[in-house]
Amino acid sequence: xxxxxQNSPSLSVQEGRISILNCDYTNSMFDYFLWYKKYPAEGPxxxxxISSIKDKNEDGRFTVFLNKSAKHLSLHIxxxxxxxxxxxxxxxSNSNTGKLIFGQGTTLQVKP
Amino acid sequence: xxxxxxxxxxxxxxSGTSVKIECRSLDFxxxxxxxxxxxxxxxxxxxxxxxxGSKATYxxxxxxxxxxxxxxxxxxxxxxxxxxxxxDSSFYICSxxxxxTDTQYFGPGTRLTVL
Numbered sequence: 001x002x003x004x005x006q007n008s009p010s011l012s013v014q015e016g017r018i019s020i021l022n023c024d025y026t027n028s029m030f031d032y033f034l035w036y037k038k039y040p041a042e043g044p045x046x047x048x049x050i051s052s053i054k055d056k057n058e059d060g061r062f063t064v065f066l067n068k069s070a071k072h073l074s075l076h077i078x079x080x081x082x083x084x085x086x087x088x089x090x091x092x093s094n095s096n097t098g099k100l101i102f103g104q105g106t107t108l109q110v111k112p
Numbered sequence: 113x114x115x116x117x118x119x120x121x122x123x124x125x126x127s128g129t130s131v132k133i134e135c136r137s138l139d140f141x142x143x144x145x146x147x148x149x150x151x152x153x154x155x156x157x158x159x160x161x162x163x164x165g166s167k168a169t170y171x172x173x174x175x176x177x178x179x180x181x182x183x184x185x186x187x188x189x190x191x192x193x194x195x196x197x198x199x200d201s202s203f204y205i206c207s208x209x210x211x212x213t214d215t216q217y218f219g220p221g222t223r224l225t226v227l
Contacts, residue, residue, distance in 0.1 A: 032214040043118070043205050043218035044156070051214075089156065095214055098144055100207070102156045 003027045004092050006103035013110050019077040021106050023090035026071065030092040034100070035064060035075045038087045047088075048075070080110045115139050116208050118219035125196055126227055133191045133222045135206030141186035142208035146216065147179075150203040162189040162206075196226040 005024045013019045021035075031052040036044035050057040050064045050073065057064050063076045077084055087107050091100040115138040125131050135145055145162040160170045160181055168181035178200075180192040189208075193200055203223055207216040 034215065036218070041203070041221065041223060043116075043207075043221045046215055046217055049215055093214060097161075098209065098214070098216070099146065099158055099161060100156075100216060101158070102148075104155045 002104075003030075004090060004101045004103040006088075006090060006106050008106050009104070010107040010109070013080045013108065015082055015110055015112050016079045019075075019080045019084065019108055019110065021075040021077075021088050021090070021108065023073045023075075023103050024071060025073075025092050027092070027094075027101075028071070029094045030101075031095050032093045033064070033066060033073050034091045034093070035062075036089045036091060037084075038089060038105070040087075044089060077108075080108075082110045082112050084108060084110050116206065116217050116219040118204075118206055118222050120222060121220060122223045122225075124225045124227065127197055128195055130192055130194045131196055131224060133193075133204055133206075133224075135189045135191070135208070135219050137187045137208040137217075140208075140210045142189075142210070143186060145183060145189040145206055145208045147181065147189070147191050148205045148207065150205065150221075156205060159191075193224065196224070198226045200224065201226045 034049040035047045038044045048062045066073045087105045089105045090103045117136045119134045143164045147159045148156040160168045162183040164183045170176045183189040205221040207218045209216040
């Protein structure tokens with residue numbers, strides 16, 4: 001039972017354009033959502049998070065949107081840079097347990 | 113962000129041996145740490161929750177006798193893979209979060225190869 005899904009395994013974007021990564025979840029008990037960036041053979045690096053009481057959180061070039069009714073969140077990166085090329089994981093948790101459930105990841109390639 | 117370290121970064125061992133992986137939170141105390149495993153081209157799968165001063169809680173399908181977890185202090189959790197076999201070869205990652213916050217920070221991971 002995949003509680004967190006990233007249906008796009010890969011995404012290719014031109015430098016300077018917007019990258020939109022999507023994530024869907026099924027468990028309505030999740031109340032905290034995070035995006036991580038990961039390179040091969042390294043641990044995930046925290047990017048941005050959002051609490052279920054919000055619908056948007058912005059940090060520099062990164063914005064996360066949460067649509068609770070649709071159980072959907074997205075990460076917008078604008079403008080995209082070649083250094084953004086990596087695997088992006090969304091994760092969800094319930095604050096009672098703190099356990100993170102990860103999606104499958106989306107490989108982003110930003111072309112110069 | 114917070115700093116979490118893991119040691120060793122890579123380990124190669126023979127089948128049947130045990131391997132210990134350390135996870136340390138360097139600049140904060142963590143009552144709870146988490147251990148994940150990632151197989152090639154797959155997502156990170158939570159293995160267990162490491163609780164300081166008490167027994168770890170394991171996810172369904174994870175053998176507690178095979179993956180021993182000790183969380184003896186607020187800055188250190190260890191994962192011991194006992195009697196390792198080739199199918200245990202994977203990338204093991206720990207995470208920790210500051211008290212009363214939801215964001216977890218990850219260690220750099222440990223690549224285990226069992227021959």
